[in-house]
Amino acid sequence: MLKIAVASDKGQVSEHFGHCEGFTIFDSEGDKILKSEIVANPGHKPGFLPNFLNDLDINVIISGGMGAGAIDIFNAHEIEVITGAAGTVEEVVKAYLAGDLESTGSVCHDHQHHDECH
Numbered sequence: 188m189l190k191i192a193v194a195s196d197k198g199q200v201s202e203h204f205g206h207c208e209g210f211t212i213f214d215s216e217g218d219k220i221l222k223s224e225i226v227a228n229p230g231h232k233p234g235f236l237p238n239f240l241n242d243l244d245i246n247v248i249i250s251g252g253m254g255a256g257a258i259d260i261f262n263a264h265e266i267e268v269i270t271g272a273a274g275t276v277e278e279v280v281k282a283y284l285a286g287d288l289e290s291t292g293s294v295c296h297d298h299q300h301h302d303e304c305h
Contacts (some may be wrong), residue, residue, distance in 0.1 A: 188214055188215065188216050188221070188230055189214075189215045189216070189242055189246050189247065190212060190214055190215075190228055190243070190245050190246050190247075191206075191211065191213045191215060191232075191245070191246065191247040191248075191249065191280055191281060191283065192210045192212050192213075192226075192240050192243070192245045192247070192249070193208060193210065193211045193213070193214070193248075193249045193250070193272075193276040193279060193283050194207035194248070194249070194250035194251070194253075195207055195208065195209060195210065195211045195225070195276045196208045196276055198211075198276060198277075199273075199274065199275055200249065200250065200251050200272045200274060200275075200276060200279050201250060201251055202251040202252055203250070203251060203252050203253070204236070204248070204250040204252065204253040204254070204257060204270075204295075205231040205236060205250075205253075205254065205257065206231060207228055207250070208226070208227070208228060209225050209226055209227045209228050210226045210228065210240065211223055211224070211225050211276045212226055212245070213280050213287070213299060215280070215284055217284075218284040219283060219284075220277075220280060220281070220284070223277075226243070232254060234256065234257075234260055236257065236276070237257050237260035237261045237264065237266070238260065238264075240261075240266070241261075241264040241266060245266055246266060246267065247266065247267045247268075247283065248266055248267070248268055248269070249269040249270075249271065249272045249279055249280070249283065249288070250269070250270055250272065251270065251271065251272060251273060251293065252270055252271070252293040252294065252295040253268065253270050253293070253294065254283055254294065254295045257287050258270075258294065262270070264303065268290060269283065269288060269289070269290045270290050270291060270292060270293040270294070271291025271293040272288065273290065278300060293300050
């Protein structure tokens, strides 16, 4: 089983991982989604969210953009990072499971301007 977390805002992929409303967590097997649930964002503090999601046994994180520090922590936990995603959370996860979603490497550089992730 694969656990995929999508940084989400109102059913859409969030532009910035740390500032999302919550994470839609999908349990999947093969190319099938078995279940999903929404977990509220417990708060944005440097280094906290990657460890929080690791504690939930997440295998993959998908977001529009993400800071380099978070990416480094996810890599240390061997969690796959997909950035540059956009659309509804379910469409994005289905694309990932079909092998049609690749990371663009979108890294956010300024926490003060979370709308400037590219």
